[in-house]
Structures are given as structure tokens and as C-alpha cells.
Amino acid sequence: MSVASADVPIQGGRRRGVWRGRIFVGLLLLSMAVGFIALGTLFFDVLSRGLAYVDPVLLTNPPSSDPDIAGARPAILATLYLGILLILFTVPIGVGTAIYLEEYADRNRWYNRLLELNIQNLAAVPSIVYGILGLAFLVRGLGLGRVLLAGALILTLLVLPTVIIAAREAIRAVPGSIREGAYALGATQWQVISRQVLPNAIPGIATGSILALARAIGETAPLILIGALTFISFNPTVMGPFTALPVQIYNWTKLPDPKFKALAAAAIIVLLIMVLLLNAAAIWLRNRYQKRW
Amino acid sequence: MATRAESLSLAPPRKRWGEVVIKAALAACALVSVATTVGIVVALFLPAFEFFQEVSFRDYITGTEWAPLFLQQSFGVIPLIVGTISVTLWASLIAIPLGLGAAIFLSEYARPRVRATLKPALELLAGIPTVVYGYFALTWVTPHLKDTGLDVGVFNALSAGLVMGVMIIPTVASLSEDAMSAVPRDLRYGAYALGSSKLQVSTRIVVPAAVSGIVAAFVLGISRAIGETMIVLLAAGQQPNLSFDPREAVETMSAFIAATGAGDVPTGSVEYKTIFAVGATLFVMTLLVNAIAIRLVRKYREVYE
Numbered sequence: 001m002s003v004a005s006a007d008v009p010i011q012g013g014r015r016r017g018v019w020r021g022r023i024f025v026g027l028l029l030l031s032m033a034v035g036f037i038a039l040g041t042l043f044f045d046v047l048s049r050g051l052a053y054v055d056p057v058l059l060t061n062p063p064s065s066d067p068d069i070a071g072a073r074p075a076i077l078a079t080l081y082l083g084i085l086l087i088l089f090t091v092p093i094g095v096g097t098a099i100y101l102e103e104y105a106d107r108n109r110w111y112n113r114l115l116e117l118n119i120q121n122l123a124a125v126p127s128i129v130y131g132i133l134g135l136a137f138l139v140r141g142l143g144l145g146r147v148l149l150a151g152a153l154i155l156t157l158l159v160l161p162t163v164i165i166a167a168r169e170a171i172r173a174v175p176g177s178i179r180e181g182a183y184a185l186g187a188t189q190w191q192v193i194s195r196q197v198l199p200n201a202i203p204g205i206a207t208g209s210i211l212a213l214a215r216a217i218g219e220t221a222p223l224i225l226i227g228a229l230t231f232i233s234f235n236p237t238v239m240g241p242f243t244a245l246p247v248q249i250y251n252w253t254k255l256p257d258p259k260f261k262a263l264a265a266a267a268i269i270v271l272l273i274m275v276l277l278l279n280a281a282a283i284w285l286r287n288r289y290q291k292r293w
Numbered sequence: 294m295a296t297r298a299e300s301l302s303l304a305p306p307r308k309r310w311g312e313v314v315i316k317a318a319l320a321a322c323a324l325v326s327v328a329t330t331v332g333i334v335v336a337l338f339l340p341a342f343e344f345f346q347e348v349s350f351r352d353y354i355t356g357t358e359w360a361p362l363f364l365q366q367s368f369g370v371i372p373l374i375v376g377t378i379s380v381t382l383w384a385s386l387i388a389i390p391l392g393l394g395a396a397i398f399l400s401e402y403a404r405p406r407v408r409a410t411l412k413p414a415l416e417l418l419a420g421i422p423t424v425v426y427g428y429f430a431l432t433w434v435t436p437h438l439k440d441t442g443l444d445v446g447v448f449n450a451l452s453a454g455l456v457m458g459v460m461i462i463p464t465v466a467s468l469s470e471d472a473m474s475a476v477p478r479d480l481r482y483g484a485y486a487l488g489s490s491k492l493q494v495s496t497r498i499v500v501p502a503a504v505s506g507i508v509a510a511f512v513l514g515i516s517r518a519i520g521e522t523m524i525v526l527l528a529a530g531q532q533p534n535l536s537f538d539p540r541e542a543v544e545t546m547s548a549f550i551a552a553t554g555a556g557d558v559p560t561g562s563v564e565y566k567t568i569f570a571v572g573a574t575l576f577v578m579t580l581l582v583n584a585i586a587i588r589l590v591r592k593y594r595e596v597y598e
Binding site: 017018020021024025027028029030031032034035036038039041042045046049092093094095096097099100101104105115118119121122124125126127128129130131132133135136137140157160161164188189190211214215217218219220221224225226227229246247249250253254261264265268271272275276279283 | 309311312315316318319320321322323325326327329330332333336337340387390391392393394395397398399402411413414415417418420421422423424425426427428429431432433456459462463490491492495496513516517519520521522523526527547550551554555560568569572575576579580583
């Protein structure tokens with residue numbers, strides 16, 4: 001036995017293995033790095049082009065065919081309105097669905113399983129398809145027209161699966177012993193949910209909702225389809241025509257004049273600040289209030 | 294004692310109508326998702342059906358020229374499908390190896406604290422609005438591709454595909470990492486006990502054990518690439534092109550839908566209905582790809598306790 005093991009060239013084999021291992025780690029690090037390098041390049045490019053144009057003119061002026069006085073006030077306001085409406089619509093419906101699925105639905109029933117499968121599938125539907133839905137039903141079918149409310153509704157449907165999935169996870173994370181304790185004290189099912197489960201699930205629900213909001217305010221394609229691609233020089237109203245910040249970016253990027261490209265970069269900075277702040281808020285909430293049971 | 298026992302009843306209490314109403318309201322919330330699906334199917338397939346009464350389905354699905362807005366109309370969807378596949382291919386070439394590499398690093402090599410920072414940072418890539426990526430592809434990537442000597446057009450499939458690939462790295466990485474983290478520790482320890490190196494454990498134990506989840510991550514990334522709109526609309530062009538040449542402009546299905554929907558085609562015209570026919574095609578394609586993912590997961594799933 002001992003003779004045989006001495007014959008095996010352990011040393012050489014190990015050295016080759018070490019080098020292979022190092023090259024492998026190098027490749028792994030490289031594949032991590034590519035994403036970050038791309039992100040860094042993107043940030044640097046946008047900042048170097050657009051920073052000079054981030055000024056009061058951009059924030060307070062309406063768009064114009066003259067790049068020197070063009071701003072994005074109506075688009076920024078519309079994006080804020082869209083965000084507010086979105087939260088008002090998405091959170092109650094999303095949390096309601098999540099409570100139903102987690103606390104009430106009997107998983108042995110075919111319709112409840114179908115409901116879950118349906119939500120998973122909806123999460124994978126391309127956003128442009130939601131735009132078609134909005135075009136066919138909201139804008140033309142219901143005769144709502146190309147208005148801000150239609151945009152808010154379509155974004156709501158778009159991010160609803162995300163919010164439902166996040167809220168379900170938050171609700172599921174509340175341990176059953178808390179529910180049982182409340183039941184033992186004579187609480188009804190709704191009392192258990194509203195006074196024990198939901199308060200404990202709020203951080204998770206809020207994190208998911210904020211991330212959904214961050215995604216929604218950057219969505220462009222469905223808004224283009226329902227007609228947010230118009231020249232709006234006045235402040236938007238809920239029932240009026242509108243253009244949103246990402247759509248304004250798209251419009252400016254398309255124009256050949258390099259000054260408009262710089263304006264697009266400036267508008268991208270504003271949009272990225274909103275998106276990154278929302279993401280940071282979500283991460284902070286998650287870390288601050290995450291409970292380990 | 295006896296009297297008290299009689300007043301104690303284990304029968305259910307009176308029905309609380311408030312509870313019933315609340316349950317009904319919550320179920321109604323859940324119905325919104327169902328209504329959305331039904332709405333999508335009706336919104337896509339009803340006008341698409343009308344479209345195919347004017348244009349033969351065979352011409353549509355086998356035709357090689359797409360020119361719905363020209364005087365001499367032609368409705369062959371193949372160029373749009375080729376454009377979509379071309380861009381998706383380039384995106385996958387970026388996202389699949391890099392996403393998998395990042396996932397192996399996060400799951401097998403990174404310390405918990407490093408992973409806790411890097412994973413959300415990587416996911417930030419997926420949080421950047423797609424219109425921003427489109428801007429980047431058009432105004433930075435394409436000129437730099439030209440600088441390297443590639444003879445690319447102002448609009449080309451390559452830059453759109455590369456940037457889209459970067460965008461879906463986190464989708465692939467995050468889901469693959471979840472699958473790898475779910476592989477039981479015991480399998481790794483077993484391999485180490487037999488003298489394996491970390492490289493061998495990663496590539497011969499963990500990746501094969503997590504393969505169903507990894508493949509599902511790939512397919513989900515691909516399905517995102519197929520439906521992505523803004524990057525291709527800005528950087529790949531709006532020119533139906535039956536070519537896999539990455540240097541040329543192509544039009545994808547999603548870009549066609551967005552460009553036509555934003556234009557002024559009159560409601561009810563056959564041009565207007567093309568939006569829905571192409572939308573239905575896109576929808577069916579993404580559904581098929583997702584169905585393949587679910588199939589693969591079921592087929593190769595290893596169940597651990």
C-alpha cells in the first residue's frame with residue numbers, strides 16, 4: 001500500500017491543478033467584472049456628455065425644437081404622476097392577491113394552482129405586449145384615449161406580478177407560530193392577517209413595491225405604444241395627453257443633432273438618479289428591517 | 294360543572310359576514326391577474342385573426358419580405374423573426390458564459406460578505422432602464438465598434454445584441470446562483486474528501502447538480518432578449534433585413550410593434566392589424582421558450598432532501 005502511494009506523483013499533479021484553479025478563478029472574476037466595467041463605462045459616458053446640461057432649464061422648461069432652451073418639465077412631472085398612481089393601484093391589488101394566495105387559497109383546488117401558474121407566466125410576458133393590451137383595451141376599447149391614466153394602468157398590470165411575488169414571499173416568511181398564537185387568543189382570520197401577519201410583512205412588501213416602482217418609471221416601450229410619444233409643452237393631467245421621462249429620452253436620442261443627444265444624456269442622469277435612489281431605498285429597507293425569526 | 298360544560302360548544306360560531314366580504318375582496322384582487330391574461334390573449338388574437346382573413350397565414354409565416362407600409366404590400370414575417378433571433382444570439386453569447394461565470398464565482402468562491410455586496414450590485418445592471426441601454430448602444434458601443442475596424446452601420450445587430458447581453462447577465466447569474474446554492478453541502482464535502490480541487494467541485498459536482506436551474510436561467514434570459522424592445526429600437530434599426538450579418542441593421546418583432554404602434558396607422562386598417570399579428574407571434578414565441586424551460590427543469594431536476 002505504502003509503496004503504491006509513493007509512486008503517485010502527487011506534487012506535480014497538484015501544481016498543475018493549482019494553476020488551473022487560478023486561471024479558472026481569473027475567468028470567473030473576469031466574467032463578474034465585464035458587467036461592472038460596462039456599467040462604469042455607461043455611467044462615465046452619460047455623465048461626461050450630459051452633466052453640463054443638467055441645469056434648471058432641463059428641469060423647468062418644456063421641450064422645444066431649440067436644444068438650448070429645451071427642457072423636460074412635463075415629462076418629469078408625468079413620470080412622478082405615473083409613479084404615484086402606480087403605487088396607489090399596484091400595492092392594494094398586489095398585496096390583496098398575495099394575501100389571498102398565501103392565507104386563503106386552498107392549493108388543492110385547480111383554480112388556485114392555475115392562478116399561481118398564471119402569475120408566473122405574466123411575469124415573463126414582454127413589456128411591449130402589455131403595450132398592445134393597453135392600445136387595444138384602454139386607449140381604443142374603453143375609449144380612454146392616449147392619456148396618463150391609461151399609462152399608469154398599463155404599468156400597473158406590468159409590474160403587478162413582481163409585487164405579488166415579493167408580497168407573497170414577505171407573507172410566507174412570517175412564521176406560522178405567530179398566526180397560531182393569535183388564533184389561540186380567539187382572533188378571527190382577518191384579525192390575524194391584519195394585526196399580526198401584515199405588520200410583520202410590511203418591510204418585505206415595501207421593498208418589493210419600491211423595486212417595482214423603480215422598474216416601472218424606466219419603462220418606455222408600452223408607453224410609446226399607447227401614444228406617449230407626443231410633443232407636450234404643458235403640465236400633464238391625469239386625464240390628459242402625456243409624455244414620460246424615458247419616452248423623452250428616446251425622442252431626444254433619435255434626433256441627429258448632437259446637442260439633443262447631450263440633452264438625452266442629461267435626462268438619463270435625472271432618470272438614473274430616480275431609479276438608483278429607489279433601489280438604494282429598497283436595499284436600505286431590506287437590510288434595516290429584515291427580521292430573522 | 295355540568296351546566297358550564299353545556300354552555301361550552303365546539304360547534305362553529307355564527308358566520309362572520311365581515312370575514313366573508315374580505316375574502317371575496319381579496320379573491321377579486323387575484324382575479325385582476327386572470328383578467329390581464331384573458332385581456333392579453335383577446336387583445337392579441339382577435340385582431341390577429343382578422344388580419345389572417347386578409348392575409349394568408351401561409352404567406353405570413355413563410356414569406357421572406359416584410360413591407361406592410363409600402364405601396365406594394367408584403368407580409369412575410371421571416372425577416373422580423375431572423376432579426377429577433379440574430380440579436381438574441383449575440384445577447385446570449387455574452388450573457389450565458391458571463392452570467393454562468395459570475396454565478397459560479399458568487400456561489401462557490403465569494404465569501405458570504407463579498408456575495409452580499411456583489412449580488413445586489415450586479416442586479417443593478419438589470420435595474421437600469423432599457424432606454425438608457427439603447428442610448429448607450431447607439432452612441433457609445435456602435436462608434437467604438439467602428440473604431441476597432443469593424444465595418445458596422447449606424448444601426449447594427451451587434452451593438453444591440455452586446456448591450457442586451459450585458460443587461461441580462463444578472464438574470465442568468467442570479468437564477469443560476471440560486472440553483473447552485475441549493476446544491477447540498479454534503480455533495481461538495483464528498484468530492485473534497487475524494488481529493489477534488491475547488492475547480493473540480495465547481496465544474497463537475499455543483500454545475501451538473503444544478504443544471505436544471507442553470508438551463509432555466511439561460512432560457513429565461515433568452516426569453517427576455519426576445520421581447521426586449523428599446524435597445525433594438527434605438528440601436529438595431531427599423532429595417533427588415535433577412536440577414537444574420539451582425540454588422541447590418543435589422544428590425545426585430547418588438548421594434549416593429551413599437552415603431553408602428555407609435556406611428557399614425559389608422560385603426561382597423563390591415564397595417565394596424567399587423568401590430569397584433571406580430572405581437573401574437575412574439576407572445577407565442579416567448580411562451581414556447583418558457584415552456585421549454587419548464588420542460589427542461591422537470592426533465593433534469595435532481596431532488597435533494
